[in-house]
Amino acid sequence: MLSTSKIEISRKALESNMRFVREQIGDNTIISTVVKGNAYGHGIEEFVPLAEACGAGHFSVFDAAEAYRAKKVIQQPDTEIMIMGMIEDEHIDWAIEEDISFFVFELERLAYAAKAAKRVGRPARVHVEAETGMNRIGYEAHELPEVAHLLKKHQEHLQFEGLCTHFAGAESIANYVRVKNQRKTYKRIRKWFESQDLKPRLCHTACSAAAMRYPPTRMDMVRIGILNYGFWPSRETLIEHNSNVNRQDNPLQRLLSWKSQVMDIKTVRTGEYVGYGTSYLANEEMKIATVPIGYGHGFSRSLSNAGRVLIHGKRVGVIGMVNMNAITVDISQLEDVQRGDEVVIIGYQGDLELSVSSFGEFSNQVNYELLTRLPLDIPRDVVD
Numbered sequence: 128m129l130s131t132s133k134i135e136i137s138r139k140a141l142e143s144n145m146r147f148v149r150e151q152i153g154d155n156t157i158i159s160t161v162v163k164g165n166a167y168g169h170g171i172e173e174f175v176p177l178a179e180a181c182g183a184g185h186f187s188v189f190d191a192a193e194a195y196r197a198k199k200v201i202q203q204p205d206t207e208i209m210i211m212g213m214i215e216d217e218h219i220d221w222a223i224e225e226d227i228s229f230f231v232f233e234l235e236r237l238a239y240a241a242k243a244a245k246r247v248g249r250p251a252r253v254h255v256e257a258e259t260g261m262n263r264i265g266y267e268a269h270e271l272p273e274v275a276h277l278l279k280k281h282q283e284h285l286q287f288e289g290l291c292t293h294f295a296g297a298e299s300i301a302n303y304v305r306v307k308n309q310r311k312t313y314k315r316i317r318k319w320f321e322s323q324d325l326k327p328r329l330c331h332t333a334c335s336a337a338a339m340r341y342p343p344t345r346m347d348m349v350r351i352g353i354l355n356y357g358f359w360p361s362r363e364t365l366i367e368h369n370s371n372v373n374r375q376d377n378p379l380q381r382l383l384s385w386k387s388q389v390m391d392i393k394t395v396r397t398g399e400y401v402g403y404g405t406s407y408l409a410n411e412e413m414k415i416a417t418v419p420i421g422y423g424h425g426f427s428r429s430l431s432n433a434g435r436v437l438i439h440g441k442r443v444g445v446i447g448m449v450n451m452n453a454i455t456v457d458i459s460q461l462e463d464v465q466r467g468d469e470v471v472i473i474g475y476q477g478d479l480e481l482s483v484s485s486f487g488e489f490s491n492q493v494n495y496e497l498l499t500r501l502p503l504d505i506p507r508d509v510v511d
């Protein structure tokens with residue numbers, strides 16, 4: 128292979144996770160599959176058709192660039208794409224032409240969308256994002272009359288596709304009061320729009336954590352990211368779910384495995400330092416292997432002298448500093464390691480597993496961060 132590592136994506140795991148999510152959410156709510164952040168590192172080009180084959184018909188991306196990528200690989204004519212974040216004016220005509228819906232949270236964008244829709248000759252499908260307390264993006268209360276005015280004035284060109292918001296941390300009970308207030312504010316705004324004779328086609332607020340924890344937030348559509356990929360938004364949400372259903376095991380499965388190979392092997396004499404600087408001193412003669420993945424490939428530098436990988440079905444430790452393109456691991460306890468032998472960074476080798484969270488715990492990265500830092504150019508293969 129040309130790349131120094133590869134990522135495998137399991138079809139069976141995705142099928143199973145999507146089935147689980149559908150069972151939780153029920154049949155009457157649209158599930159938008161969130162594929163921002165390069166499908167949480169899984170690769171938009173590989174993940175989107177796979178998810179479609181498993182039944183997904185609605186995808187959420189962050190920006191226009193991701194929408195272009197998703198659009199290119201979508202297989203079914205009626206599969207929908209929704210942009211939840213950045214889209215510049217120069218791409219709005221394209222989005223409207225392709226029937227891609229998008230969030231609006233500035234009056235200028237809404238006015239521009241109306242103009243663009245007139246030009247294109249087809250309505251812009253807009254999701255009005257309301258500020259409910261996250262304080263990120265979303266119309267403030269004082270802007271809503273103007274939003275309503277624009278929606279009415281341009282009703283031929285603006286389709287009120289959604290009224291949405293995003294919760295500021297539904298995965299943690301510490302944010303309970305804040306989320307509760309956001310839910311109340313959303314409800315008030317929804318009622319206000321109704322009082323103006325404006326009814327969105329879809330009311331949607333819930334990410335994975337909200338959809339699991341607060342069923343009333345599900346409404347017409349939920350935007351599910353992390354659960355599809357086999358992770359819980361937080362440990363707390365897994366524990367809460369399991370105690371609600373009296374279950375012990377994790378109903379989700381990781382889709383992603385990350386593998387590389389041994390690049391080189393050498394012996395280090397007692398008293399020598401390994402790698403840059405003096406962070407690792409060989410207390411005895413040892414055998415080390417170099418693996419061609421480093422912080423430039425998403426293997427965090429904070430895993431220096433701390434990370435683990437699997438070789439020959441055994442856990443071995445990273446010694447010395449993580450380099451841009453390589454790590455060194457201690458293979459003194461292993462027999463007959465050869466150049467080219469498989470190295471598992473995330474996934475199973477034999478009975479042992481390195482999970483994303485164990486990896487994340489060593490480097491203080493949450494699952495979301497670790498996954499989305501996996502570079503675009505590592506090849507992704509779909510496996511069964």
Ligand SMILES: Cc1ncc(COP(=O)(O)O)c(C=O)c1O
Nearest residue numbers: 161211293334335350351352353
């Ligand atoms: C607006 C919005 N909706 C939904 C999601 C999906 O979140 P999760 O992966 O926790 O389901 C995100 C991700 O952060 C988001 O920003």
